[in-house]
Amino acid sequence: MTDQVMELVIYKIKPNQVENYQTKIIQHFRELVKSFDGMLDYRxxxxxxxxxxxVDQVEWKNLDCAEFAAEKVKEMQQDETYAPYLSAFEEVKFFLHVKHVA
Incomplete structure (x- = not known):
């Protein structure tokens, strides 16, 4: 069995931000997450x-890498640099780390 972990996040973007989110914001954030150690895939x-x-589906090398990245994102939420990204969010509905069993 592998140590790989899948992160699932379901979230709502504000109606007036959907196009901007899809065309600009998500690409910038994806590049940032790809720089974190242990990130294998991001969809x-x-x-x-x-x-x-x-829905974001992010594959991580292991749970430690996934949790480290989640903590870094929490820290970044306090940084004004990421205000455009964060202001697009209406709510996070679901966040979970899972492992493949079959």
Missing amino acids: TYHAVKEDGLF
Whole structure:
């Protein structure tokens, strides 16, 4: 069995920020997350029938890497540099780390 961990995040983007989020903000944030140790893959999905609802699926080498990245993101939320990214969010609905079992 592998130590790899999948991070699932379901979140809502403000209606007036959806286009900007998809075309600019997510790319910038994705590059930042890719710089964290242990990040293996990062995919973003947009709900088909609910505008503004997104799902991020991030694969990490292990739980330690995933938790370290989550803490770094929390720290970044206090930094004004990331205000445009954070202001696009309406709410985070779900955040979970999971492991493959079968």
